[in-house]
Amino acid sequence: MTDVTDMNAKENANELHVEGLTKSYGDGGPVLRGLDLTVPTGALAAVLGPSGCGKTTLLRIVAGFLRADAGTVRVGRRVLTGPGAGVHVPPERRRVGIVPQEGALFPHLSVAHNVTFGLKGVDRAERRRRTDEMLELVGLAGYGDRMPHELSGGQQQRVALARALAPRPQLVLLDEPFNALDSALRAGVRTDVRTALRATGATAVLVTHDQQEALSTADLVAVVRDGRVAQCATPQDLYRRPADPWVADFVGDAVLLPGTVETDSTARTPLGTVPLGAPPAGLRTGTVLLRPEQLRLTDPTAEGAARGTVTDVCYYGHDAMVTVSVDGHDAPVGIRVAGPLRVRPGEETGVRVVGAGALHAEGGAPDRQT
Structure with a gap:
């Protein structure tokens, strides 16, 4: 019985649970209105919705940059955000990697030093090994000595992903990471990102405004409307069996x-x-x-x-x-x-x-x- 329990715990170690998340800004109405979302371990979920629906607010709360008014964020058995102000794990202790828009690399650091920036308390040999491993994973082996300005936009996004994956996070958050890339680069970088995430087994959440990107990249797509998830399903089920005409017209x-x-x-x-x-x-x-x-x-x-x-x-x-x-x-x-x-x-x-x-x-x- 213990073996089965341990196996289930391992399988769900990186599962993301968001329950009843609520958030308002100032005197305005709530941006999130009891949002619920579950992302299984190792899955890539795309969060899709119109402007102002709460996508970015959700991402910032999961990352720890914002406090929720109510609700819970849990990864595996760890509660990162609890009811009210009772639990709020700081961003640096969440084991959550962030891939922001346009990479946001440190321009004065080499590629290798960008990748190892978040590796605290790791000896030099392990830092070097981890850097080489991550750069090979994203298709940039041998680029460690280059500076960010020597890279293309797509290469910079790959480095940003390597930096997010280097500390071996439980969860990776991607905030419209392909937005600044031209259409010729976008498909290739998306494929590389998806491959790298699968290789590490990290659970991931991709925030995007691009319907085709969500359907073609993610394992699950959560359509957010007015601060709630209107429907969360596989891309095929979402397209073929939308919950209502609103969802149908929004995803295609x-x-x-x-x-x-x-x-x-x-x-x-x-x-x-x-x-x-x-x-x-x-x-x-x-x-x-x-x-x-x-x-x-x-x-x-x-x-x-x-x-x-x-x-x-x-x-x-x-x-x-x-x-x-x-x-x-x-x-x-x-x-x-x-x-x-x-x-x-x-x-x-x-x-x-x-x-x-x-x-x-x-x-x-x-x-x-x-």
């Missing part, structure tokens, strides 16, 4: 249609009868959610096709987004099209649905400001 392009239930498995919409992926749970009317890749362009005279007019075409190379104004529907719909484009703005087209939709209670789309 969504087609939201008014729908009336015809049977337990279908709903009538401006695009015709749409199969439902789950029973309507007592709803008779609501919003039917589809994704743009579930729509197909077809002959406007085809049986069962909704008729419309192409209003815009955005070509991206690997695919295109075709916007269609559908007869009988106020808002235009976006259709993701792969392969050669055969339509132009102003042309009539038909639209049909492939696959099942999800029926939700009426709900608006989010403010997309990030």
Whole structure:
């Protein structure tokens, strides 16, 4: 029994638990309103949400830079922030590594000295060994003698990650670390960061405003709305089974249609009868959610096709987004099209649905400001 308990404790040693976190600034309303979040040991969770939703406040409280008004932050069995002012472990004692925006390296220190900056009480041989190990891990072996100004932006972010990982933290916090990188560098650095985190086994939280970055990088994505987690799920579950239309439209392009239930498995919409992926749970009317890749362009005279007019075409190379104004529907719909484009703005087209939709209670789309 003891062996099983010890094994479970080891497996959960770096698990992050945030429970009932509340925080207000001055006379303003609360920024965090009882936020809950759990990140399993070794997982990378992305925290995603619009401006002002509380992402940065959450990160600063977990790091120890801010005191919460209420709630608990725990890593494994260690309580870092307790109810009220009762428990507040200082940042330097939390075993939490920070990767800030733009690296924030010390410009007067070499790469090696930047990496070892947080290693207190470690002898010289171990510092050297740890530096070499971390730089090799982030793909910068042999760069220890260079100065920060001699590195590219992507290399500086890798050094910042090595510095955060060198003290072997239980938790790593990444505050929009790829924001300053151009698009050509971003994907490669994200892959390197993810690989390094997995190699060390550290639990990590990535704060980002980039939906695609969150979906493509994280093991879990927590969407924050008005100071609470609206939904936390794997990227695939979040995209395919969003909690409501707000979440659906925030994490990707969504087609939201008014729908009336015809049977337990279908709903009538401006695009015709749409199969439902789950029973309507007592709803008779609501919003039917589809994704743009579930729509197909077809002959406007085809049986069962909704008729419309192409209003815009955005070509991206690997695919295109075709916007269609559908007869009988106020808002235009976006259709993701792969392969050669055969339509132009102003042309009539038909639209049909492939696959099942999800029926939700009426709900608006989010403010997309990030």
